Each structure stands twice: as C-alpha cells, then as structure tokens.
Amino acid sequence: CGDCGKSFSWSSHWERHQRIHTGERPYQCGDCGKRFGRTSHLYRHQRTHAGGQPHVCADCGKSFNSTLHFHKHQRAHAGPRHACPDCGKAFADGSALAKHRRVHTGEKPFPCPQCGRRFGVSSHLHRHLRSH
Structure with missing residues (x-):
C-alpha cells in the first residue's frame, strides 16, 4: 500500500484495504441506510435489525x-432420509451417513503425518497429533 506500506498477497485484499484510506463505504443497509466498507460488517450490522x-x-x-x-437445521426437521444399509441407523444428511459408514467398512482416511497411524474421524487424528 502506497499510503501505509502494508503488503498483501491478493490484489482483492489490497483493494479492500484501500477503503480505509479513501473512506469508501459501498455496502449500504437496506433498513437504515448506514454504510460499510466490508460486506461482513454490513451482515453483522443487519443482525441488529433482526434481534x-x-x-x-x-x-x-x-x-x-x-x-x-x-438450512441444515431445517433438513433435520424433515426427518432422517439417509439410512445405513448395514445397521439401519438414519441420518438427516448424506455426509453424516458417509462418516457413519466408516464404522462398518473400517475405512480410516486420516493418516498421521508423523507416525502413519490412521483414523476414521478427523477429530481423532487432531487429538492424536497433540501426543507427538
């Protein structure tokens, strides 16, 4: 940045940063008219109008x-639509069923990069990594 010397890896980040110096606020709240330099700030502000x-x-x-x-939560109210063919347990979304199926298949797609031990659940790998 020519104004403050800050550097950026992405041109879009530099362009967004320029708004600090120019004062540009292109994102406007439709409820009250307040303007923001970032969409994330507008979205955070809009929550104030929605309680x-x-x-x-x-x-x-x-x-x-x-x-x-x-939307993911709303699908849960529709009832489970994906049933495990091995045990019959039902899930609201297909990704949860896919994770569950590893219990039956023994698939362990998450290897430890340090010792090679494999895990069926990514969080178990992350817990294991703390032991190294």
Whole structure:
C-alpha cells in the first residue's frame, strides 16, 4: 500500500484495504441506510435489525446467524432420509451417513503425518497429533 506500506498477497485484499484510506463505504443497509466498507460488517450490522439472529426456525424457535446452518437445521426437521444399509441407523444428511459408514467398512482416511497411524474421524487424528 502506497499510503501505509502494508503488503498483501491478493490484489482483492489490497483493494479492500484501500477503503480505509479513501473512506469508501459501498455496502449500504437496506433498513437504515448506514454504510460499510466490508460486506461482513454490513451482515453483522443487519443482525441488529433482526434481534441479533436473522434466521429463526418456525418448527422449534432455534435461531441462527448463518444461512447455511439454518438450512441444515431445517433438513433435520424433515426427518432422517439417509439410512445405513448395514445397521439401519438414519441420518438427516448424506455426509453424516458417509462418516457413519466408516464404522462398518473400517475405512480410516486420516493418516498421521508423523507416525502413519490412521483414523476414521478427523477429530481423532487432531487429538492424536497433540501426543507427538
């Protein structure tokens, strides 16, 4: 940056940074008109108009900041749609079933880069890595 000397790996980050110096605030709140230099700041602000949580589940009242998490939660109310062919346990989404299937197949796709021991769940690998 010619103004402050800060360097950036990505031109988009440099362009966003320039708004600090120019004062440009291209993102405007549709509710109150307040302007922001970053979309993330606008989204955070918009939660104030929605009582802090913009997505509320009509089935159970649970609220979410993230649209992705809200939609994933709503699928859970639709009931389990993915059943394990080995044991019959049912899951709301296919990725949870895929993880569960490793119990039956013995698949361990997460190897330790230091000792080679393999794990079926990534969090178990991360816990193991602390032992090295």
